[in-house]
Amino acid sequence: MILKILYLGNLLSLAILLLVRANKWKTFLFGFCLRMTLSDKFRKCYRLILLSIIMMQHLYHLSIFQNHYDLVISTVLSLGFLSSSKADRLFSFLQRKRYFIAFATITGILIFVPHCLMMAYVFDVILFGAVFYPSKQILQSCSEGKERKNLIKNPELFIDTYFYW
DSSP states (O other): OOHHHHHHHHHHHHHHHHHGGGGGGHHHHHHHHHHHHOHHHHHHHHHHHEEEEHHHHHHHHHHHHHOGGGHHHHHHHHGGSSSSSHHHHHHHHHHHHHHHHHHHHHHHHHTTSOOHHHHHHHHHHHHHHHSSSSOOHHHHHHHSHHHHHHHOHHHHHHHHHHHHO
């Protein structure tokens, strides 16, 4: 019974986090985006947190449904997060609007296909990761000294540039 509660709680934890942090959302988002842009280690930590969320959900799914055949493909896909270059390429690929919409549509279809729930969950976490991953434009502009100072002084411009696909 406790595993079923953890299974559902993991799916709802993001919504609860957003509701708790709603009043300080802009300052939290600016700090998060700034760290994601300036630190390679923070981006690596972000990828590994996404991977741990996926693996935790795999464990809950396996302990409740006890069918390991559902998890084979999604586990292989999620292990791509261990390589930083593969994850960077995947996130930059999904930051093109056409591919993002196509990937989201495929994810929506996979939810209703039997035995593909975990693959849809992995795709959903990958989409979530792509949304909050820094775009190539912000990474290039922050490598220049003058541009970096202008972006850090103006948080709204920084956030707009961060999410510019």
